[in-house]
Amino acid sequence: MNPNLMMMLSNLEAEEAMFIQNLIKDYSEDQQKTFVMMYQNKRRDSTLILVTTVVGFFGFAGIQRFLTDQIGMGILYFFTGGLCFIGTIVDLVNYKSLAFEYNQKAAYETLHLMKTWNQ
Numbered sequence: 001m002n003p004n005l006m007m008m009l010s011n012l013e014a015e016e017a018m019f020i021q022n023l024i025k026d027y028s029e030d031q032q033k034t035f036v037m038m039y040q041n042k043r044r045d046s047t048l049i050l051v052t053t054v055v056g057f058f059g060f061a062g063i064q065r066f067l068t069d070q071i072g073m074g075i076l077y078f079f080t081g082g083l084c085f086i087g088t089i090v091d092l093v094n095y096k097s098l099a100f101e102y103n104q105k106a107a108y109e110t111l112h113l114m115k116t117w118n119q
Contacts, residue, residue: 053092
């Protein structure tokens with residue numbers, strides 16, 4: 001992989017970086033660059049998920065679920081106080097997996113969008 005692309009991916013956690021590298025390894029350098037630029041705009045940083053989960057204890061519960069496109073769960077968290085704080089605590093423990101699952105989905109959507117454009 002191009003060193004410039006590696007620098008663009010340097011802010012990713014190890015598991016996510018490995019996933020992305022394996023996902024785009026068979027693409028040309030231009031396609032990889034396009035993918036990384038599109039993906040960077042869609043992905044969610046795990047720190048953002050952590051901070052928004054903590055905000056759920058002090059006010060608006062469920063922001064992390066809205067950010068990961070889980071609108072139904074976000075509404076449920078909002079109206080139940082983060083499922084009486086239990087769901088918020090669980091999300092606090094699992095914030096990295098919430099971000100990684102969302103980012104995997106965003107990566108596949110980005111690839112699909114690129115394939116659609118190339119047809």
